Amino acid sequence: MSKPRHADKDSAPTSSGPKQIHHLSNYIFLFLLAVFLIAVYTFLLQKSYSTSTLEANVDQNITCSDAIHKLVSNTFTRDDFTDINTVDNMSSERYQTLQTTLNQIRSLNSTRYLYTAKRNSEGKLIYLVDGLDLDTSDFAYPGTYIEDEMIPYINSALSGKTIYSQEIIDTTWGHIFTACYPVKATDGSNEIIGALCIEMDMESAYTFLSKSSRNSLQIAIAAAIVALLLLVCVYHILQNQRAKDREQQMLLRKSAAAAEAANKAKSAFLFNMSHDIRTPMNAIIGYAELSRNHLHEPDKLSEYLSDIRTCGQKMLSIIDNILEIARIENNQIVLEESICNIEESFDSCIVMFNTAVQEKHQTITVHKQVANPYVYIDSSHLSEIVLNVISNAIKYTGQNGKIDCCLTQKPHEDADWCYMEISIADNGIGMSEEFQAHIFESFSREHSSTISGIEGTGLGMGIVKNLVDLMHGMIEIQSSPGKGSTFTICIPCRTARKEEAEPRKSSSDHPQKTLAGKRILLAEDNDLNAEIAIELLSEEGLLVDRVSNGVACVEKLEKAAPDFYDLILMDIQMPVMNGYDATRKIRQLEDPFRSSIPIIAMTANAFAEDRQKALFVGMNDHVAKPVDMNVLIPVLEKHIRTKKEN
Template sequence: MSRTEVNDSLTRNTHVGHKVSLRDFVKANLGLVFLLVVLVLAVIVALLLKSIANVKKTKALNIELKERQEELVAAKKQAEVASEAKTSFLFNMSHDIRTPMNAIIGFSNLLQQNLDNKERAQDYIHKIQQANDFLLSLVNNVLEMARIESGKMTVDSVYADMHALMEATCSVFEAQMQAKKITFAYTLKIEHPDILVDKTKVREIFLNILSNACKYTPEGGCVTLEVRELPGDSAGIAVYQTTVTDTGIGMPEDFLPQLFEAFTRERNTTTSGIMGTGLGMQIVKKLVELLGGTITVASKLGKGTTFVVSLPLQLAEKEQGDAANSKDELDIEAYKGMRILLAEDNELNAEIVITLLSEQGFLLEHAADGTECVAKLEQAEPGYYDFILMDVQMPHMDGYEAARTIRRLDDPVKASVPIIAMTANAFEEDKRRAFEAGMNAHVPKPFNAEKLYAAIHEVLGK
C-alpha cells in the first residue's frame, strides 16, 4: 500500500473519544426533539384542561348541592307549615265538633229527665236540632273546602231570576232578624233580572254573609243588602254588585287580611258565645273566585262590617225562565200506596226512612245489604216493587254492585226497576258513579225529606 492509502485507512478506522453535547444531539435529531416537545406540551395542556374541567365540575356539584340543600330546607319548612296547619285544623275541628256534640248530649240527657214536661221537652228538642244543624253545616263546609281545593267543583249555570233568587235568599233570615229586632232591608237596582248563574253557589255565598251579619249584629241593629247592575266587559255580560252592610260588632282592621283563612274568627265560640266553624268566609271567597268575581270587606271594631261582592253573570232571555218554570210541581200524594224496597245496613237509618215514608203512605220492605236486596227482588213478582232506595256502603255486596246485578237480571221488568241511591257518599263523583252503576237518582245523607220526595217524583215521573 502506498503511504497515502495507509493514512486514509488509519483515519477511517481510528476512534477519537469525545462527549456529545445537547446542542449536538438537537442538531443531529431535530425532528425527534420537536416531536418530544410537542408531546410534552400536549400532556401539559391535557392535564390543565382536565384540571379546569374538574374545577368546573366541582363548582357545578357545589351549586347543585347548595340548590338541593335549599330545596330540602324549603321542603322542611313547607312540611312544618303543613304539619302546623294540620295540627291547627284538627284542633279547631275537634273544638268545633265537640261544641255541638256537648249540646246534643247534654240536652238529650235533660230531655230524658223532662219527658213529662212538654214545654221543656220541646225546648230541648229545638236546641238539639239547632246543634244538629250546626254540626251538619260544619261537616258540609269541610267537604265543600275539600272539593274546592281538589279542583273537583264545577260551575253549573242555569236560568235564574235575580229578584226571585235574592228574595228567596233573604227570606231565610227574616224570622231570625225579627226575633233579634234587627231592621233588615234589601233592594235591587237592576235592569236585567234574567241571568244564567249557578244558583246553589250564589245562595251559599250570601247565606254565609247574611248569617254572619245576623249573628254578629246585636238587638236593635240594622242589616241591609243592595244589588246594583254594572256594565260588563263584553256583550251579554253584566256585573251584579251586591253590598251587605251591618251595624254589628265589627272587626279590627288588622284582622281583615286573615278573614278569609280557614278556621279564622276574630273571636271564637268560647269568647263570643256565637257558634261558627270559621270556614264560612274562606268558602265564600273560594266560591266568588270560582264564579270569576271579587269580594272586598271593610270593617271597624264596634262600627259594623261591609262586604262587597261583584259577580260577572251572563244575561238570559225571559223565555228561558218560562221553560224552566214549566216543570210539574211535586205532589207526593200521587205516590201513596207504592211499595219500596229499602236496602240499608244501618238499623237506625232504616228505621228513620221506614217511619218517615210509611207516614206518607208508602209500603216498605227492608233488606240488610245488597245481596238480600237482589234476592228479594228476584223472588218477588215482576212489578211488585215500584222502586228501590239503595244505600251504597253495605257488607257482602255494596250498592253499586247490587245495582249492576239488578240491571243484568233476565226479567226486563225487574232489571228496569227504578233505583235511588240514598247514601252518605255525597260528592259529585259519587253521584256520577251511582249513575254509572245503573241508578236513576242520588239523594245524599243526612237526607232531606223534600229532596227525597223530589227524587222520587223525578224517577217515577208522575
Template sequence: MAGSLALVLVLIAGVLVFVNSINDNLREDTESGIKSMTKIGADYIEEYVDQDMRCLGQLSEMIALLPEERRLGQLQKYVEQGVFSRVALVYADGHGAFDDGAAIAPETDMQWSDFPAGSDISDAFFGWNGRKQVAMRTPVTLGDGSQAMLYGYVELEHYYVPAAMEFLGGRGFAYMIDGASGDYLVYTKNTVAQRTYASLYNTLEGSGNPEGSLQKVKELVEAGRSGSIVLTIEDTANYLYFTPVAGTPGWYMTAIVPLGVIQQARSSILFLMSVVCAFIFVCVIVLMLLVNSRKRDAALSRERGYRDALFGLIAENVEQVFMIYNGRRHRMEMVFQNSLQVLGIRDDVCREDPMLFFGRCGSDALRRAASQMLSGLLHKNVGEECRYNHPDGQTLWLKVKILRVGGNETENRYIVAVEDQTAEREIRKNLDDALAAAETASRAKSDFLSSMSHDIRTPMNAIMGMTELALLQGDCPPRVKELLQKISSSSRYLLSLVNDILDMSRIESGKLHLKLQPLRVEEEIQKVANIIRSQAEERDQTFTVKADKLRYSTIYGDALRVNQVLINILGNSVKFTPDGGAISWEIAELEDEPGWVKIKQTIRDSGIGMAAEFLPHLFDSFEQENRGQAGRSGSGLGMAIAKRLVDLMGGSISVDSAPGRGTTFVVELRFQIAQGEEGPQTEGVPLSHSRALPAGTRVLLVDDNSLNREIAVEMLSLFGLAVETAVNGAEAVQKFTASEPGHYRAVLMDIQMPVMDGYDATREIRALSRPDAKAIPIVAMTADAFAEDVQKAADAGMDGHVSKPVDFEQLYEILRELLQ
C-alpha cells in the same frame, strides 16, 4: 442541456400540480373541519335546549301536584339549581308571579316574551337583568283542573359552546344567530369576534355584497338548510357556513372565517415552492425531489400540530369527552385528555384500545355500534344512555353519541361524544320519589276524608232523625219539645261544621270540582233570599234584595257552590248584625266579552264591623276576630271556603269594614250565558207539591243499620208511602226478584253494607230479565256524600243520590219527580 432543462421544467410543473392538489385537499380539510365543528356546536345547543325543556316539564309536573302556597317555594328551589335564571307561573286569568315573588305586570319581562307560531321558545330579548335571553314555556294542569303556563328564562350565554365557536387559533369564529332577522344570539368569548354588528344581515348589506348573494343566504335559512358562501364583511372576504339548530325557533350556527386564513396554507406552500423551483434549477433532480418530500412532511406536521392544539383547547374547556376515529384507517386519531378525569381511562390507553371504554358501558346496542364503527361500517348516528362501570368502582350514567362525519369512503370519520348524566338522573330520581310520595299522601288524605264523612254522618242521621220524629209526636211536653228543638239546632250546626271542614280539605287537595249546569237566575236569588229572610226575621232585622235590569235569565254555573258563597257571607251579616239592624243584597250585571256576563253582588250590613288589622286574615282558615265572644261561635272556615270557591270559579271578592259602621262585601263572578237567553226575566214560580204520590206507593228500603231503617220507615210513612225493608244488598236483590213486576215503585239503597254493597246490588237488579228491572228508580241514600260518590252511584245505574243525614222532604221530592 435542453433536455435536462425540459425535464426539470416538466418536473417543476408536475411538482406544482402536485402541490396544488395538496393545497386543495388542505383547503377542503379546513372547510370540512369548520363544518364539522359548527355542526357539533349546533347539536350541542339542540341538546342543551332539549334538556332545558325537559327540566321545565319536570318542574311543571311538580307544580301541578303542589298547593298554591307551596308553588312559589318550589320555583325558588328550581332557580337555585341553576337551570333557569328566572321562572314564572301564570294562571289562566293572567295573574301570576316570578320565582322571587314579584307579580306579573306589563312592565315585566313577560311583555317581550313573544313566541313564534308553533314554538314553545320565545324570540330573544334583553330581559330583566340586561342580558339577552329567551323564555321557554310549558302548560300546567293544576290539581283543581285549571290551566296555567310555566315559563323558564334561559340566558343565551348558557348555550355558549367554547370548543365549537372558536377555532383556527382564534382566527375563525362561530355564532348563533336568529335566522329570520340575522341578529346575533350567542357570541364567542373572544373580544375580537365581538366587534361585529348586532345583525349579520345588516353587516352583509352594508359591506357592498351583491344582492343575489345575500338573497341566497336568506333562502338557505328560510328553507332550513345548511350551506356555505364567500361574502365580504368590512372589506374582508370571509367564508361563511350556515347550519340550523334543530328544535329551535329558527336558530342557526354560523361560522365566519376570513378567506385569507383558509388560503394561508396554500400561499405559504406556493412561496416555498418558488424557492424550491429556484433551487431545482441549480441542483439535481434528486435534490429537488428530496426537498419536495421534506416540505410535504412539514405541512403534515403543521396540520397535526394545529389539530392537537385545537382539541387540547377544547378538552380544557368542556366537561364532555370527545374521541375522533378514522374509519378508513381503522385507528383512533384523537382522545381528549380529560378522559382520565371523566372516564378513569387515560387518553393514550383509549387510543390504543377503543373497545376498553365501550366494554365498560352497559349497553349491548352501543357495543355493537362501536364494533361497526371500528370496522368503518357504521353509516348512521347512534345515541345511548347507559350505565358505566368506572375503574374506581363507581357506577355512572353516561350519554354516548357516535356521530358519523364525512359523506364518502375517503372521509369516513366518527366523533364519539361522552357526557356524564349521573347528577341529572339523581335529580330526576328525587323528583320521581317526591311525586310518588305526594300521590301516596293524596290517596291517604282522600281515604281518610271519605271514611270520616261516612262515620260522622251515620250517627248524625240517627240523632237528627230521632229528634225530628220526637218533635212530630203530638203528646210531646213543651219543655221536652224545647229541648228537642235545641238538640235539632245543635245537630244542624254540628253538621255544618263537619261539612265546612270536609269542603276545606277537599278544596286544598284539589278534589273539589265545579258542576256546571243551567241556572235560572231569578230562582237562585229567590232560594238564597228565602233562607236569609227567615234568619233575619228571627232577629227583627230588615233584609232587602235589589236586582234591577238583569238581562239574562239563564246562565251556566254550579248552583250549589254559588249559593254556598252567598249564604256564608249573608249568614255572617245576619249573625254579626244586632237585632233590629239592616242587611241589603244588590245584584247587577257588568259588561264582559261576548257570550259571557259578569254578575256583581254587593252585600252591606249595619253590623259590628271588623278591625283593620283583622281584615288581612279574614279569609284565612280557622280565623275569627275576638273568638269566644257571645254570638261569635263557629269553625272559622266559612269565609275561607267562600274565598277559595270564588277563586275556583275565576271570580273576585273584596271587603270594606270598620268597627261600628258595618261591613260591605263585593263578589264578582263570570258566567257563560245560556244560548238564546237574553231578555227580561220573568217572575220566579215557587216550588210546590203540585202532584203528590198516590197513598200506599210501595218502596223497598235497603239499610244495614236498624236505627236508620226505623227512622226512614216512620218518616216515609208520614208522607203516605208503604215501606218494605232489606238489611243488605243481597236481600234486596232477593226480594226484588221474588216480587211481581210493579210491586215496588222505587228502591232506596244504602251503599256500605255487609254481604253485598249498594253498587253491586244495583247492578244485579239492572241485569235482571224482567220488564221493570231497568226502569225502576233506585236512589242512593248514603253517608258517602262526595262528588265522586254521586258519580259512582250514577255509574252503577242509580237515578238519584241523597246524603245522610237525610232530608226526607228532599227525598220525597226526588221520588215524586222520578215517579211522575
C-alpha cells in the same frame, strides 16, 4: 519551554446541556401524554364495556320485570288495596294467598323484592303485601313506610307511569335494579289503586365489573398525575355547582316552609272543627237526656226536640262546608246558569236570618237599586255566596249590632249584560290587615272559637272566593279591628226579559199522584237508620220491607212476585254485599220486571263522584243522608211514576 496549555475540548462551554434538558422535558411530556392517552383510552374502553354490560343486564331485568308484571297484573283487586293496611290484616286468607303467590314468583329468578304499595289516608307511602319469606329480617309488614330512595319511583307509578331505575341503587344488600308499575282496578273504572314494585339483584354483575376494573386501575393511576393539572378547572366547576346547590337548597327551604305553613293551617282547622262539632253534639246529647226526663211535658219536649234539630243542622252545615271546599279543590263545581229574579233571590237569603238577627237584637237593613231584576246566573251558588257573607256578618257582630245589605245593578260594557254588586257591611269586631291577606285561605280563622266564642271551620270565605272566581267576579274587603267589615262582590251577568222567566204551562198538567199503597224494598244495614226511614216512609202511606245487606235484597226481589215492589232504596256500604254489587246483580237478572226496577241510592256517600258511580252501576238516582223528605218524596214520585208509565 513548556508547551502552552489549551483549553480541553470537552470542558469548553456549550449549549448542549439546556438543549438536552429541553429535549428531556419534551420526552417526559410526551411520555406522560402518551401514558395519559393510553390510560384515558383504556378507561374509555373499560367504561364502554362496563356500560354495555350494565345496559344488557338492565335490559334483561326490564324484560324479566315486565314478564312478572304481566303474570300478576290481573291478580289484584280494589279490595286488596283498601282492605290491607296494617299488620292485623296479615291474618286474612286473601293476604296470605297474595303473599305466598308473590314469594313463589320472586323465588324463580334473581328477584330480591316483589311487593305492592299504596298511599295511606295520611298521604304517606306504605308497604302492603311483601313477597319475602315471613321470617326474613327485612320483611316489610303492611303499613310500614316506604324508604326514601323508593318514594320517587312509587309516586311515578301511582301517577300512571311505568318506571325503571334511572340509576342502580346501592343498598345494604347490594346493587338493586328497580321497576315500578301502576296497578289498575279491574272493575272497568281503570282507576289506579296502587303500585307493584320489583327489585332485581345486580350484585353479581357489579362484582364481575369490579374485578375487571381493577385490571385497568394501575393504568388509570398514571393518568391521575396528569389529571392534577386539571384541578383548577375542576375547582371552578365545583364552585359553580356549589352555587347551584345553594340555590336549590334555598328553593327546598321555601318549599318546606310552605308545606309547614299548610300543615299548621290544617292542624288549626282540625282543632277548630273538633271543637265546633263537639259543641252541637254535646248539646244534642244533653237535650236528648232532658227529653227523656220530660216525656210527659209536651211543651218542654217540643222545645228540646227543636233545639236538637237546630244543633243537627249546625253540624250538617259544618260537614257541607267541608264537602263543598273539597268539590271546589277537585274542580267538580259546574255553574248552571238560568233566568233568576235577583231581587227575590236576594230577599230570600235575608229572610233566612230573621231568627238569628232577632236573637241577637240586631238590625238588618236592605237597599236595592235594580232596573232589570231578571238575569242569567247560577242562583243556588249566588245564594251560597250571600248566605256565607251574611252569616259571617251576623256571627261577628255583637248584640244590638247593625248590618246593611245592598243590591245594586250597574251598567256593563255590553248592552245585554250588567254588573250585579252585592255589599254586606257590619259594625262588628272587624279584622286586622294581616288576617285580611289570608281570609280566603281554607281553614283560616283569626281567632279560634275557644278564644272568640264564635263557631266556624274557616271554610266559608274560601268557598265564597272560589265561587266568585268561577263566576268571573271580584270581591273586595274593607275592615279594621273594632270598626266592622264591608264585603263588596261584583258579578257580571247577562240580562233577561220577564217573559223569558215565566214558565210555560203544559196542557198535560195534573195533580200529583199519591204514593199511598206503593211498596218499597229498603236495603239498610243500620237498625236505627232503617227504623227512622220506615217510620217516615210509612207516614207517606208507603209499604216498606227491609233487608240488611245486598244479598238479602237480591233474594227478596227474586222470591217476590215480578211486579210486587215498586222501587228499591239501596244503601251503599253494607256487609256481605254492598249496594253497588247488589245493583249490578239485579240489573243482570233474566226477568225484565225485576231487572228494570227503579233503584235509588240512599247513602251517606254524598260526593259528586259517589252520585256518578251510583248512576254508572245502574241506579236511577241518588239521595244523600241525612234524608230530607222534601227531597226524597219527589224523587220517589218521579221514578215510581216513570216505572208505571213504562
